[in-house]
Amino acid sequence: MSATAELVEYVVKSRLSDIPSDVRHEAKRALVNIVGCALGGAREPAVDIAIASLGRFAGPPTARVLGRAERYDPLFAALLNGVSSHVHDFDDTTPSNYIHASSPVASALFAYASENKVSGPDFLHAFILGFEVISRIGAATYPAHYAAGWHSTGSIGVFGAGVAIGRLLGLQTEAMTHAVSLSATQSAGLREMFGSMGKAFHPGRSAQSGYMAALLAQNGFTGGKFPLESPRGFAAVQAGTYDLARITDRLGETFELRFNAYKPFPCGIVVHPTIDAAIQLREAHGFVADDVEKVELRVAHLVKDLCNKKVISTGLEGKFSIYHAAALGLGRGQANIPDFTDEAANDPAMRRLRDLTEAVGDDSVSDDAVVITVWLKDGRKVGMKLDQSLGNLERPLSDAQLEAKFRAQSGVIAPAQADAAIAACWGIEEMADLSTLIDHCVPKG
Amino acid sequence: MSATAELVEYVVKSRLSDIPSDVRHEAKRALVNIVGCALGGAREPAVDIAIASLGRFAGPPTARVLGRAERYDPLFAALLNGVSSHVHDFDDTTPSNYIHASSPVASALFAYASENKVSGPDFLHAFILGFEVISRIGAATYPAHYAAGWHSTGSIGVFGAGVAIGRLLGLQTEAMTHAVSLSATQSAGLREMFGSMGKAFHPGRSAQSGYMAALLAQNGFTGGKFPLESPRGFAAVQAGTYDLARITDRLGETFELRFNAYKPFPCGIVVHPTIDAAIQLREAHGFVADDVEKVELRVAHLVKDLCNKKVISTGLEGKFSIYHAAALGLGRGQANIPDFTDEAANDPAMRRLRDLTEAVGDDSVSDDAVVITVWLKDGRKVGMKLDQSLGNLERPLSDAQLEAKFRAQSGVIAPAQADAAIAACWGIEEMADLSTLIDHCVPKG
Numbered sequence: 001m002s003a004t005a006e007l008v009e010y011v012v013k014s015r016l017s018d019i020p021s022d023v024r025h026e027a028k029r030a031l032v033n034i035v036g037c038a039l040g041g042a043r044e045p046a047v048d049i050a051i052a053s054l055g056r057f058a059g060p061p062t063a064r065v066l067g068r069a070e071r072y073d074p075l076f077a078a079l080l081n082g083v084s085s086h087v088h089d090f091d092d093t094t095p096s097n098y099i100h101a102s103s104p105v106a107s108a109l110f111a112y113a114s115e116n117k118v119s120g121p122d123f124l125h126a127f128i129l130g131f132e133v134i135s136r137i138g139a140a141t142y143p144a145h146y147a148a149g150w151h152s153t154g155s156i157g158v159f160g161a162g163v164a165i166g167r168l169l170g171l172q173t174e175a176m177t178h179a180v181s182l183s184a185t186q187s188a189g190l191r192e193m194f195g196s197m198g199k200a201f202h203p204g205r206s207a208q209s210g211y212m213a214a215l216l217a218q219n220g221f222t223g224g225k226f227p228l229e230s231p232r233g234f235a236a237v238q239a240g241t242y243d244l245a246r247i248t249d250r251l252g253e254t255f256e257l258r259f260n261a262y263k264p265f266p267c268g269i270v271v272h273p274t275i276d277a278a279i280q281l282r283e284a285h286g287f288v289a290d291d292v293e294k295v296e297l298r299v300a301h302l303v304k305d306l307c308n309k310k311v312i313s314t315g316l317e318g319k320f321s322i323y324h325a326a327a328l329g330l331g332r333g334q335a336n337i338p339d340f341t342d343e344a345a346n347d348p349a350m351r352r353l354r355d356l357t358e359a360v361g362d363d364s365v366s367d368d369a370v371v372i373t374v375w376l377k378d379g380r381k382v383g384m385k386l387d388q389s390l391g392n393l394e395r396p397l398s399d400a401q402l403e404a405k406f407r408a409q410s411g412v413i414a415p416a417q418a419d420a421a422i423a424a425c426w427g428i429e430e431m432a433d434l435s436t437l438i439d440h441c442v443p444k445g
Numbered sequence: 446m447s448a449t450a451e452l453v454e455y456v457v458k459s460r461l462s463d464i465p466s467d468v469r470h471e472a473k474r475a476l477v478n479i480v481g482c483a484l485g486g487a488r489e490p491a492v493d494i495a496i497a498s499l500g501r502f503a504g505p506p507t508a509r510v511l512g513r514a515e516r517y518d519p520l521f522a523a524l525l526n527g528v529s530s531h532v533h534d535f536d537d538t539t540p541s542n543y544i545h546a547s548s549p550v551a552s553a554l555f556a557y558a559s560e561n562k563v564s565g566p567d568f569l570h571a572f573i574l575g576f577e578v579i580s581r582i583g584a585a586t587y588p589a590h591y592a593a594g595w596h597s598t599g600s601i602g603v604f605g606a607g608v609a610i611g612r613l614l615g616l617q618t619e620a621m622t623h624a625v626s627l628s629a630t631q632s633a634g635l636r637e638m639f640g641s642m643g644k645a646f647h648p649g650r651s652a653q654s655g656y657m658a659a660l661l662a663q664n665g666f667t668g669g670k671f672p673l674e675s676p677r678g679f680a681a682v683q684a685g686t687y688d689l690a691r692i693t694d695r696l697g698e699t700f701e702l703r704f705n706a707y708k709p710f711p712c713g714i715v716v717h718p719t720i721d722a723a724i725q726l727r728e729a730h731g732f733v734a735d736d737v738e739k740v741e742l743r744v745a746h747l748v749k750d751l752c753n754k755k756v757i758s759t760g761l762e763g764k765f766s767i768y769h770a771a772a773l774g775l776g777r778g779q780a781n782i783p784d785f786t787d788e789a790a791n792d793p794a795m796r797r798l799r800d801l802t803e804a805v806g807d808d809s810v811s812d813d814a815v816v817i818t819v820w821l822k823d824g825r826k827v828g829m830k831l832d833q834s835l836g837n838l839e840r841p842l843s844d845a846q847l848e849a850k851f852r853a854q855s856g857v858i859a860p861a862q863a864d865a866a867i868a869a870c871w872g873i874e875e876m877a878d879l880s881t882l883i884d885h886c887v888p889k890g
């Protein structure tokens with residue numbers, strides 16, 4: 001059996017009752033997190049511009065958009081959900097391959113479920129399947145695919161949206177295979193977009209593309225039969241080296257949601273250790289921005305490669321600047337959404353700290369670590385090594401911390417709605433119709 | 446200046462009057478050809494299924510679709526034009542890189558011009574620019590990009606649609622750069638789709654994606670600044686080797702439309718020599734299907750790699766089967782649209798001829814040649830070498846042959862409309878509003 005065939009078989013035949021309760025709980029944590037992020041990003045310029053540019057071409061307004069009052073067709077709603085939930089780079093990440101899997105899957109599913117009646121269990125199940133498919137294709141093609149320059153949240157996210165919507169549409173083997181194939185042939189998204197709105201466009205477009213793939217496949221639109229494994233298929237074309245066995249190995253027995261991480265800081269996950277360590281140093285030694293004379297960061301080469309933007313002028317660039325990360329931790333002692341605005345990027349104190357920071361790629365430092373050394377004007381030299389930042393797998397955010405993160409981002413809805421939305425996520429397995437949750441996530445009046 | 450910057454500068458500043466008249470005439474030939482192909486494919490299942498699947502999500506019906514009575518929003522119309530104009534694989538090809546550049550560009554432009562007033566000269570100019578951009582990016586990344594498994598009609602076509610629509614929107618340097626960038630990050634389309642409807646989906650989706658990129662960029666949606674040349678940009682990510690100088694070398698002086706070819710047969714261009722030679726052999730030696738005992742084809746390795754489907758069951762597969770190509774030429778003496786239906790693929794006489802044909806990859810045979818040897822049951826052994834098939838650059842279809850090809854595909858409109866549409870293409874430089882041409886290409890009543 002081909003990898004595609006085995007994966008399709010699993011997606012078509014899986015039952016929610018076969019999925020362990022800890023995985024189902026992790027899926028709910030992922031939903032609390034991603035819905036909060038969608039609310040937090042719903043009024044960002046990237047979303048407003050997408051609406052200004054494309055809203056007049058949207059179809060009948062049968063679907064809702066998380067965090068917005070407007071209604072659009074579900075394909076456009078899927079795109080908007082994807083942009084809003086990723087624009088702050090605050091959504092979840094699987095540290096083993098840096099994919100933000102929830103955004104493309106949930107963005108499509110929420111759009112679908114706002115037009116069609118979907119039960120909570122069916123929604124949760126489709127979400128878990130979509131997440132699993134993305135994570136496994138990601139594992140099979142990491143690091144080659146990502147290292148080549150693909151933003152896998154888009155280029156692999158499309159598969160998750162395709163199978164999740166396909167599952168809700170009830171696609172059987174042949175149609176589900178074509179849904180995977182038509183997802184594969186829309187796989188796109190370049191890391192060159194990092195630091196621009198294009199990055200958040202990726203999960204949005206992949207949510208929309210996967211959704212389209214499933215709709216087309218449902219009606220008999222055909223793709224190739226071996227989209228993952230053929231010589232001209234996804235893996236061979238988009239990853240220099242890959243291991244297809246990782247797509248199907250222990251499928252249905254192990255679950256990638258167990259290895260999902262939730263961010264405490266709204267920026268690239270690889271700069272989290274730097275922020276965390278910088279905040280700790282500042283607190284331990286009681287200095288402020290002006291006291292700093294020089295900073296050295298030793299980080300993995302991958303981290304430097306991803307986040308080597310020293311001269312920045314926008315908040316979006318700041319999310320991928322190891323220098324801005326250090327500046328925020330050392331100079332402000334925090335890194336929240338307001339610390340990644342254009343204003344924060346152009347704050348002279350932040351600029352000075354970025355300028356005096358040197359980042360060094362170091363083979364001995366792992367991707368989730370940092371060695372930071374700070375020279376202070378008073379002659380002190382302080383430093384530390386940090387191995388796993390807050391939010392990473394060894395120091396995960398608690399359910400309560402996820403709820404607090406949700407509330408902090410939910411200004412577009414009333415506080416009572418936020419409470420109800422959080423409760424609805426935890427209670428999704430008892431929900432008859434997902435519109436109950438969606439109602440809470442849309443501004444009233 | 447970066448390749449992106451130079452290309453953008455050219456697209457923004459180009460004037461139609463600077464484009465030589467032979468290039469403008471070639472653009473009109475390309476339009477006659479692509480409009481005919483769109484009409485010929487407008488009632489194909491791939492188009493019907495796309496409408497059945499996605500039509501209800503289309504926005505306000507302000508745009509028209511070539512060859513169909515329905516109206517949709519222009520983004521969906523662009524997708525449909527792309528599918529219809531490529532589904533028979535009868536559209537134009539640049540033999541130097543196998544891109545079908547007209548489909549993604551014209552598909553987007555016709556959709557745009559059916560919603561917005563566009564003069565004939567502006568339309569022609571935008572078409573020439575889109576074609577040029579695709580061809581130059583194609584030249585810069587060929588053969589690595591195509592050989593890797595990308596269907597460049599989709600993966601590079603998106604750039605042409607983006608800049609052509611961007612030009613009509615009047616985008617200036619910064620916005621046009623983002624249009625190129627947001628096109629790049631939607632670059633997609635795998636050769637694994639060959640032989641399925643997914644292949645025709647590519648120019649459709651790329652027309653739509655490029656159109657979207659231009660609309661987003663117009664309103665300030667940002668992408669990376671160096672989408673073509675950065676280490677994580679299109680060329681580095683999607684081509685193992687490339688030569689960016691070919692994007693800008695003698696830009697505005699040489700024109701790729703001069704090297705565009707129009708197909709006499711509705712199938713992959715690389716099997717054209719086989720069809721042409723097989724028809725010639727049959728005519729020269731007076732045999733029929735049943736007389737053939739054995740066939741050997743010696744073709745370039747690329748040709749065999751692309752078209753090595755011996756066992757086929759659908760017409761779409763037949764378009765990429767060197768065996769079906771030989772069978773049609775030898776057994777039917779023709780290769781027209783009805784010869785690439787599912788029925789033709791399953792014709793026992795064709796199956797017998799495919800089964801007794803052997804294809805051999807041969808380094809000494811060029812991509813546009815074939816050496817065919819046929820053993821007949823009566824003991825005769827006949828053969829020939831053919832170097833350039835009809836329709837290739839050395840034996841181009843004449844204007845009259847292009848008109849005949851148009852008429853043969855235009856059954857969805859009245860013969861008088863076909864005549865008027867052809868005349869409108871030739872007279873496009875004198876047309877005040879492109880809707881004149883579009884009116885002729887839509888079924889009446």
